């Protein structure tokens with residue numbers, strides 16, 4: 001199975017992602033994207049790179065049985081969690097560059113939240129999105145802004161880089177609006193627009209978040225491939241410990257609050 005290079009292939013990562021990250025970090029933007037798309041009864045919705053399924057689940061909450069919702073992800077482990085949490089969605093394993101859709105299957109709404117930056121062939125993925133969308137259908141894509149604009153994540157990366165050398169953090173690797181808009185125009189979408197949206201993210205528990213973020217950073221470093229399990233664990237612990245000073249200004253009790261920004265691109269089929 002092809003997986004993004006940030007530790008999604010660790011057996012427990014999808015459960016931890018769902019347990020600790022989805023509520024504070026992904027649900028608010030899923031709600032915002034679906035607000036923007038103005039779902040209406042009967043809509044057919046496709047969630048690409050659905051992960052553990054938050055966009056599809058929010059769509060399901062809004063449409064109930066009066067909609068048809070498909071979630072696609074390359075990771076069987078992420079989909080296993082998605083399926084366990086919400087069996088009513090049609091979860092399918094597949095690659096965004098070659099969507100697992102039978103010939104002629106189309107959707108009124110296509111969403112890709114924080115997935116596009118991981119796709120190796122973005123034009124192929126955009127073409128597949130275009131193909132999957134009905135004429136006049138609505139598309140929304142979110143990609144985080146570059147982490148150089150997000151001091152909290154930039155400074156946590158810098159701590160990790162002291163141990164691991166330069167880290168190309170894939171999560172923030174497609175952060176400029178212009179290439180995102182160009183990708184969609186080149187794929188033939190209409191009414192392509194994008195805006196930057198920022199909000200304050202609140203974590204009730206800072207410690208699990210820091211561990212997960214550190215595991216992700218270690219997983220993305222080129223040095224990580226050379227580390228055995230024991231050494232990797234030691235490096236994660238050292239980075240977590242040294243990150244305390246970065247976290248300090250963002251700490252509220254046992255929780256955290258920090259600013260985060262995303263591009264939100266919308267278009268029509």
Ligand SMILES: C[S@@+](CC[C@H](N)C(=O)[O-])C[C@H]1O[C@@H](n2cnc3c(N)ncnc32)[C@H](O)[C@@H]1O
Nearest residue numbers: 026049050051073074075078095096113115118
């Ligand atoms: C940061 S997660 C976002 C998940 C979800 N959209 C959310 O908002 O929580 C990125 C997801 O992209 C998926 N992914 C990466 N490359 C992919 C590809 N080529 N095709 C489909 N999914 C992919 C990963 O497996 C992962 O679940």
